[in-house]
Amino acid sequence: MSTAAGAAAAVATSAAGYLTRRAAQKERVRILYRRALKDTLNWAVHRHLFYQDASDLRERFEANKHVEDLDTIDRLIADAEASYNKWRHPDPYIVPWAPGGSKFTRNPTPPSGIEIIYDYGREDND
Amino acid sequence: MAMRAAILRHIRLPARAQTLAGPRSREWSLPGSSASRSMSSHGDDHLTKEEVVERVLAVVKSFPKVDPATVSPDVHFQNDLGLDSLDNVEIVMALEEEFKLEIPDLEADKIDSCRLAIEYIYNHPMAG
Numbered sequence: 001m002s003t004a005a006g007a008a009a010a011v012a013t014s015a016a017g018y019l020t021r022r023a024a025q026k027e028r029v030r031i032l033y034r035r036a037l038k039d040t041l042n043w044a045v046h047r048h049l050f051y052q053d054a055s056d057l058r059e060r061f062e063a064n065k066h067v068e069d070l071d072t073i074d075r076l077i078a079d080a081e082a083s084y085n086k087w088r089h090p091d092p093y094i095v096p097w098a099p100g101g102s103k104f105t106r107n108p109t110p111p112s113g114i115e116i117i118y119d120y121g122r123e124d125n126d
Numbered sequence: 127m128a129m130r131a132a133i134l135r136h137i138r139l140p141a142r143a144q145t146l147a148g149p150r151s152r153e154w155s156l157p158g159s160s161a162s163r164s165m166s167s168h169g170d171d172h173l174t175k176e177e178v179v180e181r182v183l184a185v186v187k188s189f190p191k192v193d194p195a196t197v198s199p200d201v202h203f204q205n206d207l208g209l210d211s212l213d214n215v216e217i218v219m220a221l222e223e224e225f226k227l228e229i230p231d232l233e234a235d236k237i238d239s240c241r242l243a244i245e246y247i248y249n250h251p252m253a254g
Contacts (some may be wrong), residue, residue, distance in 0.1 A: 031231045034215045054216075058195065061212060097252050098228035 009037055012066035018070070025073050031081055170254070178248045182240060185224050189217060202239040214238065221247065226254040 036057055044050040067073055096103035180201050187194040192207055203209045203217060218234045221227075225247055229237075237243050248252050 027235060030211055030215055030235055033212050034219065034231060034234060037215065037219055095226055095228040095252075101152065101228075 018103075021070055025077060028077050028081075029061070030083060031110075032077065036084050039084065039087060039089055039092070042092045043087075064074070172207050173248065173253055175244075175248055178244055178253070181224055182244050182247065186217060186240060189220070190215075193206065197240070199244060200246050202236065206239075218243070225250075227252065 005014055037054060040053045040057055041050055044053045064073075066077065092100075094101040098104060183197055183199065184194065186192060186201075186203075186207075187197050189207060191213060196207060201207055203214050204211065209217070214237075215234075218237050221243055222229055222234075223239075227247065227250060229246070233246070237246060
């Protein structure tokens with residue numbers, strides 16, 4: 001999961017399949033870390049609590065940093081994703097204009113064929 | 127009762143006299159202010175490039191694992207600043223919070239350097 005461990009393992013067994021599997025695992029780990037960090041922010045809103053929980057999360061990721069075996073890594077990632085799914089916040093903070101946020105499609109742009117005729121009250125009487 | 131009305135009339139008069147003198151003494155001299163809407167805040171929410179660079183560098187410099195003197199707009203997070211891939215994720219999250227953006231996971235994974243971050247944020251329509 002760290003670049004140093006990846007480079008050392010690549011020198012030892014330079015099979016392309018191994019590298020692509022490691023790269024895919026690294027991407028899964030990064031995306032998982034990103035989602036877990038956002039979830040931590042959802043649960044621990046106050047910043048001092050969030051910093052505490054974020055460092056704990058980072059410790060948990062760093063503890064498995066130097067694992068070399070592909071299957072162990074896969075199993076660790078699957079376990080971590082399961083625990084992430086278990087701990088997801090029911091009402092996460094989403095930026096208002098993004099899908100799921102409060103301003104999403106609040107004022108959609110009207111379809112192009114529609115025109116508004118500004119009469120300002122000059123109706124059929126005139 | 128009549129005295130009260132008289133007093134009120136008397137008190138009201140000076141105020142009216144002042145408002146007559148007021149607008150004439152103030153010259154409305156802003157050029158083109160009658161054509162343009164001078165107090166409207168419409169359309170000023172597009173960030174300038176300098177502002178984006180300024181704020182991105184401020185966020186990266188305030189990261190505890192980064193030495194502020196080495197940060198420049200062309201710096202690469204992992205190669206130049208010696209950060210980890212997880213630190214990269216943390217920086218992208220901090221940038222999302224700073225600019226009130228929501229970056230999709232796969233896009234956020236690709237943001238590797240200050241240059242990319244500045245480009246992405248500058249070209250994002252909803253960057254705040």
